[in-house]
Amino acid sequence: MINSPYEKYRQSSVKTSTPSQLLIMLFDGAIRFVRAGMEGIDSVDYQKTNINLGKAQTIVSELMSTLDPTYDISKSLYDLYEYINHLLIQANVKKDKVPAEEALQYLTEFRVTWLEASKLVPTHEKTHG
Template sequence: MINSPYQKYQQAQLQTASPGQLLLMLYDGAIRFIRAGIKGIEEINHEKANTNLCKAQAVINELIAALNHDYPISATLYQVYEYMLHQLINANLKKNIIPAEEVISHLTELRGAWDTAIKSLNHNVESIE
């Protein structure tokens, strides 16, 4: 049950977002959770680190589930996402921020590429109309 106005806003945002916006939101969420996990490691708060790194893994699993295997790039993205999952598990088990920071770097780069592609696609669609 949604109680707060912020939760209602978030729900509405999710329900009205385009597929491209949802993809970017997944990337943003994963990055946010990894940063919180890193902070947990730095604070020696193992529960915080574990909870947030596991949430980031769940988001990456959603990215894997969303792959459209009709396109050859999906196989490459699948391998990249699997590598990221491995690095997050490693960071969580060893409480080492370096693998988590590497994943943030990859996610940030991929998010930027998707953002550019989505904007280009939207621009092209607007030009046709």
């Protein structure tokens, strides 16, 4: 049961979002978790680092699993997502911000790109679950 008004809003938001809005939400989450993981490295809170970089990896893995292989671009995107995941693993294992910063840069660029692309898609097309 959902008790928090924020949780109710968040679930409603997910259910009424377009596919491109959902994709941007995933990038927002990954970016937020990478930043939190980097904060953990800075503050030597390795539990925080591990939890948040792990959550970012989960999102990147989800992005990889939802690619449609019938499109040529999917292979390139898969390879880039795989590299971002590798960077996140390296940052987590070595407790090193450098690979996390590189991953963050890619995630931020992807978010900007998808945000721009979403403006080209008609907004009346909503997903229904």
